[in-house]
Amino acid sequence: MKLNNKFWLFAIVCMIFTTAVVVTLAALFWRQLNLSEQQLLIGLFKTQIWYFFSTAVFLFAAFGFTLDWFFRFYIIPLNQLIEETQVMNTVNPAHRLTINGGREVKALAELINTCGDQYETAKHVIDQTVETAKAKTETEKNILAAIMAELTQGVLICDPVGRILLYNRRAQQVLNKVHRPDGADRTGEWKEADPDGFLGLHRSIYSLIEKNLVQYALKEIQRKLDQKKENVSSHFVVVTRGRRQLRVETLPILDADQRFAGFVLIFSDITHQLEDAGRLNQRLKKMARSLRSSIAAIRSAVDLMIQFPDMAGDEKKNFLGILSSETRSLSRLLGTELNGTGSFAKSRWPLSPILATDFISTLKNEAKPIADLTVEVAECDTRCMIRVDNYSLVLAMQFVLDCLKKECQANCDRIRLTAPGNLVQVDLIWQGEPVKIEALRRWNDLPLAGSQGDYPLTLKEVLANHQAEIWPHTEDPIGAETCLRLFIPMVQSEGRSEDTRTVTLPPKGRPDFYDFDLFNQAGQTPEIENRMLGELTYTVFDTETTGLDPRGGDEIISIGAIRVVNGRLLHSETINQLVAPGRPVPVDSFKYHGIDDGMLEGKPSIEKALSFFHRFTQNTVLVAHNAAFDMRMLQMKETLTGIRFINPVLDTMHLSAILHPAHRDHSLNTIARRLGVVVTKRHDALSDAIATGEVFLKMISLLNEQGIHTLKDARIASQRTYYARLKY
Amino acid sequence: MVMGHKILIVDDEPSITVPLKFLMEQNQFEVMVVHSGEDALAAIEHFEPHLVLLDVLLPAVDGFQVCQNLKSDPRRKSIKVIFLSAMTRDLDIAKGNTLGADAYITKPFSNADVVRQVKDLLSS
Known part of the structure; x- marks a missing residue:
């Protein structure tokens, strides 16, 4: 309840109570009197009524004024004193109390300010000592960071479920075209060639690389670990949407108990070589x-x-x-x-040597959903090695089995491995007509996508990478049994073509320059509502618009956003996107944001910008100041774009009202000043988003002090505030 | 006796077909030359060769397709097929053999080898 309301409630209760006491005493007194005394008193009351009335009014007025004075000079200032002391004590030690109240309250405020000064002085001394100690560590950290940044290979570290914990600049260049080496990426603007996913801390690697590819590599690593092999790495090739071909080496990370704690992906762009x-x-x-x-x-x-x-x-x-x-x-x-x-450089698609029998065994297992294959092995022993990119070749064979089934109604039930001469032959055998070469050539030009996800290479490309071919063959003279034969060159000697990669064990202590605590995040997929505010991933955003009436046709002209992961603002993961609104920018709104029609020429439409922004916000909680307005602007475009923002939302305006109910002003500027956040440039979408993000981070600890720990707590508390009733 | 047998030469390069035709004629074979896979399939119908000397790389319908067509037709699967090709990888030879070709001769070839192969196949 607001303080003013509390005051009036208290005053009314006091008056009712006082009146009740006076009436009760009067009634008791009246009963003590005999009849003549009562008549005498009635007579006296009638003749002197104005004296009695004036006395009563005076007493009540005096009581009311005293109460008001007490509230103004003691109760309200004391509440403000509590709130502001909390700010001093937590997020903004430089804040000083300027309370306008009674003498004692002022004295108390001064005393607290003096304590604040002393605390700041002591803190300054401690900070300096800490800074000196940190400087040495920082130097080492910078050297390591520089080495990571300048590696010619992209390096990316993920936790067991594929969340990105670390990446270097090269990985950013190779995987995330939003960031370009020429620095043109710094605005974080949308471009035609941008991939669907984003590379960023705490994001999933599977938004960038097909999950099956990584899972397949991890399975292979697990097999090698089980067999106690020395070389535990696994290789695969990713073809990006822009047809860039990346060779990826996968390495496991094991914890002190030898349990799987994550994996490292090392990328090399081999497009030009190939x-x-x-x-x-x-x-x-x-x-x-x-x-x-x-x-x-x-x-x-x-x-x-x-x-x-x-x-x-x-x-x-x-x-x-x-x-x-x-x-x-x-x-x-x-x-x-x-x-x-x-x-032309001599290079080839990266292939790993494997026993032909292992390949057949993998194929049999992976093809189970399509065909139940019986394996026959003839003339092929342990010396029979082939070089394969296991994933793509198995995928190709699954694709062929699928085509046989769907197009030729051929139910392949046997698979035979032979190795006459220098070629390994894998026969897919069935009863029926042979496949025409024309049909095979048509299949050759089809991508292997389909049920296996988004694999962009065609059958022909995969076979060419292996110097292999699939060819029809009539099995017996009668022609009842027929087969498709995969020819693949045999490896003459096994050799050790790749560098041996042994298991990577994490260091005993905490590494100095990256936050590996993400390995130990509580629960990988808990209900988001019950997660602690401090451990959630947020997208803090702001929009600039042509005006303040979303329903009246005002449009978004700028979107600014920044990610918050593990209580840190990630300044390398931002969006600062101007949007063509399809209407002129009114002069009145130009005064606020400084964006005119000329600046919006050639900028992407709202459909493209929102699609980009939507992907950026995936799996995060949205945070904005006065979010009701921004969310309404986004919702107005749902029909046009088909994009719906279903992320949970927090509003710093609501949170401020929860934290500081004694204050009336909850504008971004005021909150920022109160919490000691410097706002560099107002009404610039990205600057406002960053300021909102900084304010929000400071609010989390204050909310925790009030018993608001989870997203659900914050949402329920927000709904109770006055500002939650704002609608646009 | 092999004389009087009909041989169809299929190659899109005249510099190959001219000497081959001369060679086969000198060996008493009746020879017909065509320069594409489609013409070869048509020629087989009316010329009814006993043996086809077949190049692999041909415009539109290639030599492999011609061979598959011949060998999958019960009426004509007895016609002998010799591939004469500049594609010399093990894989290419295996592909030809898989389709039922009777021999696969790689270019450059010796005239004597070609004649011997032809005669062997026609006398078998």
Whole structure:
């Protein structure tokens, strides 16, 4: 209840109580009197009524004024004193009390201010000592951070469920096109090529890399760990939406008890290498074919001319013509085609050696949802190794099985492994008609996506990466049993092509420069409402608009946002996006935000901007100052964009009303000043979002002191405040 | 006796077909030359060859498709097929053999080898 209301309630209760006491005493007194005394008193009261009335009015007035004075000078100032002392005591030690109240209250405020001064002085001394000690650590931290930042490979560390705990600059460049090496990314603006996911602390890696790929690698690592193999790394290749090909090495992180505590992903961009290798390969193949054809023609013609020296003149002329044209063709080949091949780097799709029988075993298991395969192995022993990107090749075979089933109604039930010569052959066998080469070539051009998620490579590309092919084969002379045969080159010697990667164990102590406490977050998927405010991930945001009437056609022209993870504002993960509103910006609103029509030309539409913002806010709690207005602006666009923000929302205006009910002003400026937050630039979406974020972080500890610990507590308390009734 | 057998030569390069045709004619074979897979399938219908010398890389319908077509047709699966190709990887040869080809000769080839293979197959 507000203090004023409390005052009036108290005054009324006091008056009723006093009146009741007076009436009771009067009644008792009246009963003591005999009849003549009562008549005498009535007579006296009637003749002197104005004296009695004046006395009563005077007494009540005196009582009321005294009560009001007491409230103004003691009760209200004492409440303010409590609130402001809490601020001093927690988030803003520099705050000093300026209470306007009674003498004793003023004296108490001065005393508290003196204590505050002494506390600040002591704190300053301690801070200096701590700073000196930290400086040394900071130097080491910076060296390590610099090394991480300048690594040519992207490094990313995740907890067991795939939340990102650490990443370096190179990983940011490779995976998150929002951040570009030329620095153009600093505004955090939306661009056409941006991926669906974001790279950021506490975000899921699976928004950037298909979960199946990582899970597959982790399974392989687990298998190696179980077999006590020395090399525990696993490799796979990610093809991004922009067709960039990234080689990813996966390493496990084990805790002190050898339990799985997370994993490291090391990225190398091999797009250019593979393109070069592919071009070189194609050119060499073409050259070899031309060379062979020309030599075949020359050899044949020459042999015939030797063998039949008496051939007719026309025939001899024909053969000489062939010799002449083919030798010219050879000269041209040597003169042009061979030039330029030297510039292509020798590289290939990263493949790992594996036993062919292991591959078949994996295929049998992974293909279970499509076909129940019986495995036959012939002429293929433990020396029979192949080089594969296990994930993509198994996916390709699953794709073929699926095509066989759906398109050819062929239920493949057997799989046979043979290795005659230098090729390993994997036969998918069924009863029925063979597959036409034309159909196979059509399948070749299809991406392997489908049920396995979003895998962008085609069957042909995957096979080409393995130098493999799938080909029809009639199994028996009657033609009742037929098969598709996967040819894949056999590895001549196993070798150890990759560097051996052993298990990474975490250091005993806490690392100095990154927050590994995220490993130990309580519960991986608890109900968000019951989670502690301090451990939630937030997106603090603000919008600038053409006006203050969302229903009257005002539009968003700017969105600013910053992420908060583990009680830290992440200044590297922000959005500062201007939006084309599709209408002129009124002069009145320009005065506030300084954004005019010219600045909005060529900026993305609200559909694109909100899509980008929506992805940015995934799995976070939204925080804004006066959130009802911003949320209304977003909700007004739901029909147009189909984007709905269902995140929980907290409003710093409501939270301020919870924390400081004795204060009337809960504007962002006032709250910031009260909590010791410096606002650099008002009415700039990103600056306001950052200021709101800083205010919010300071509020969390104050809320905790009031027993508001979880999101649910904060939401319920917010609903009780006056400001929760604001609607736009 | 192999004389009088019909041979269909399928290759899109005249510098290959001209000497091959001459070679086969010198060995008493009746020869027809076509330059595409589609023409080869049509020629098989009316020329009814005993053996096809077949290049792999042909425009539109390639040599593999021609071979699969021949070998999957019970009426014509007895026609012998020899691939003459500049594609020389083990994989390419395996692909040809898998389709039922009777021989796979890689370019450059010796005339004597080609004649011997042809004669062997036609006399078997």
